[in-house]
Amino acid sequence: MNADIHGLSGAYAVDALDDVERAEFERHLGQCPECQDEVASLRAAAVELTHASVATPPAALRESVLQQIATVRPLPPLTGRPGQASPAEPQPPAGGPLAPPTVTSLESRRRRIAPVTWLVAAAAAAALVIGGIAWSPWNNQGSTQQPPLSITEQVIRAKDAQRYEKDIDGARATIVRSKSLGRAVIIADNMPAAPAGKDYQIWFQDPKGAMHSAGVMPHEAKPTLSMLLNGDASRYNGVGITVEPLGGSQEPTSAPIALIAFS
Template sequence: MNEDIHALSGAYAVDALDEVERARFESHLAGCSACRAEVESLVAAASELSVLTEVTPPASLRAKVLAEISTVRPLPPLAAPHHGPTDEDVTSTPAAPVQAPAATSATGTRVEQADDLTERRRSRSARGLARGWRVVVAAATVAVLAIGGFTVWRQIDKDPQQALADQVLAAPDATRYGQRLAGGATATIVRSNSLHKAVIVTSGMSQPPAGKVFQLWLQDATGHMTSAGLMPGGGDQVVVLSGDASHSKGAGITVEPAGGSDQPTSNPIAYVAFA
């Protein structure tokens, strides 16, 4: 019986054994309660994966990650441990080589024993390598099963404005300008001159007063404010500012009457200079 027969429970659970191995393992399984319990738990786990349901993430998750990723400092690479020879290894006296037993030409017994020992070692090594690959294959199969069972947590958004926002946020020349608002809210404006667009990413904003809206503005080089659209509300938002932002000197948010205004009627609750 294979001394590593217990290690085949994972491969058996995902049907990764050949016919001979399956027959041997099932024979072993009849008398091994530990393997039976492990196989049952693996099969149960695999069946549970297929009934998981989809969870939709908040609309601002992707933009928030992209906006904040530049603030995360990467960890330095780990230094590889040194396994070189030490001074003691270099200066120590080497051990005398082990002499192989002399062959007996009269009977050839020792030569045959050595050949048989070598062959058995090669056979064990080959079986060990095959078992190692089977374990790898079984682990990969379980991983594929898990991925297939899960419905990936994702947001499918075909809105052209959202697609444009993603392009601006991921643009190579994207520049970020952030500001903290009252009550701990934050507003980050990301501008791409190559795309001539800017995107505002807000987090934790309160809702506008009743009968009011948040309106976005772009300021040109002369100081004139041009409407860049309305925000849907407070909370976490990702909104593309309308108009060409590549030549603007700044952007702001004001509180305006419902429907918006031609020009700001209140002091901005946020203003970000593009400098």
């Protein structure tokens, strides 16, 4: 059996052979464990891709793919020995039976089918199966996939999210904490701007009462302001807010204007 028939396995897996080629390859397939494994692997990959979710690719992907296609070198034409022309593929006699494929005809078929096999590989590479999500630039029409949530949004929407509120002279500070994520967010409603040359600084309070900086709030007044706090929120018992010099301090320099306990 000519070794070139192994090259038909990819086209066979996607049903890209004609009747004669399919019959010939199936006879070979029955006695070639290597081709059996390859065909089974290709078909299994195709099934996995059909089970995946679809995510919208980056907007720049199409331009990038088109630019890279221009750099792909095609396969060189078949040639015989130096100084000799390539033999033409034999044609069946008029009205007679089709002659058995020769080495030349099998090679010609393999070259003819090579673009099909390349297309299968390219589609599989473009469908990146990561954590059960397939990302395919050819299947994004009408996709309703939402962009990834920020860490702040993940904390606010977490199933174990807990909310702790505190009124501060007409303003309201809300701490949202997720122990499973180990993070916390402060949401300030109607919080006035910090005094000139000062900033509001947020602190985590540990079980011993010590304060650990969790960040400095933006120096501006907004109807609603949210900020992700720095540090492992699952380790602490509460949050404090102090007024500190511009840019914040290593440790509190004034009494807290608010203390919010996680209880």
